[in-house]
Amino acid sequence: MTDKSDRYIKTYPISWEQLHRDAKALAWRLLDQQENWKGIIAITRGGLVPAAIIARELDIHLIDTVCVSSYTWKDQGQLSVIKAVENSGEGWLLIDDLVDTGKTAGIVRKMIPKAHFATIYAKPAGRPIVDTFITEVSQDTWILFPWDSESRFVRPIVGLKSER
Numbered sequence: 001m002t003d004k005s006d007r008y009i010k011t012y013p014i015s016w017e018q019l020h021r022d023a024k025a026l027a028w029r030l031l032d033q034q035e036n037w038k039g040i041i042a043i044t045r046g047g048l049v050p051a052a053i054i055a056r057e058l059d060i061h062l063i064d065t066v067c068v069s070s071y072t073w074k075d076q077g078q079l080s081v082i083k084a085v086e087n088s089g090e091g092w093l094l095i096d097d098l099v100d101t102g103k104t105a106g107i108v109r110k111m112i113p114k115a116h117f118a119t120i121y122a123k124p125a126g127r128p129i130v131d132t133f134i135t136e137v138s139q140d141t142w143i144l145f146p147w148d149s150e151s152r153f154v155r156p157i158v159g160l161k162s163e164r
């Protein structure tokens with residue numbers, strides 16, 4: 001497998017609080033566009049938490065998943081659809097946490113062409129494939145989601161400086 005981790009130069013850490021705030025901002029935006037969405041299709045796994053927050057805010061109880069496996073840490077391997085859905089998506093929301101290269105979205109959108117595709121974060125390469133998103137992040141940034149990280153001790157700067 002080609003190591004593509006060097007395409008990420010910066011890291012953008014997202015806290016649970018920020019994720020919640022950004023997902024609620026997306027819910028507001030989606031409510032402005034339509035009041036009675038039929039349901040949500042979440043793209044696993046990253047779309048699951050945003051989908052839960054949006055479902056709560058928009059009072060949506062009908063939730064399905066399309067299950068896709070791709071990244072291993074920062075390396076995008078072969079995309080495989082583990083569970084598909086038979087739904088044109090008309091009147092439905094298709095939710096993911098982010099669109100990066102747009103490859104995942106490309107496959108899922110072909111499967112569910114009429115759904116409204118919404119993500120919280122979008123990078124330039126994937127941006128054209130999203131209908132609604134909240135925050136644009138540069139292509140060379142790795143978005144560090146709260147479920148992929150934890151708070152831990154870091155050494156004081158003064159100690160790090162003496163090692164340089």
Ligand SMILES: O=P(O)(O)OC[C@H]1O[C@H](OP(=O)(O)OP(=O)(O)O)[C@H](O)[C@@H]1O
Pocket residue numbers: 043044045046047068069070071076096097098099100101102103104105126
């Ligand atoms: O636009 P792309 O380059 O296709 O990348 C975006 C996809 O990558 C992430 O999922 P990931 O593959 O990390 O799987 P996970 O959500 O199960 O962790 C994210 O949740 C998107 O589905």
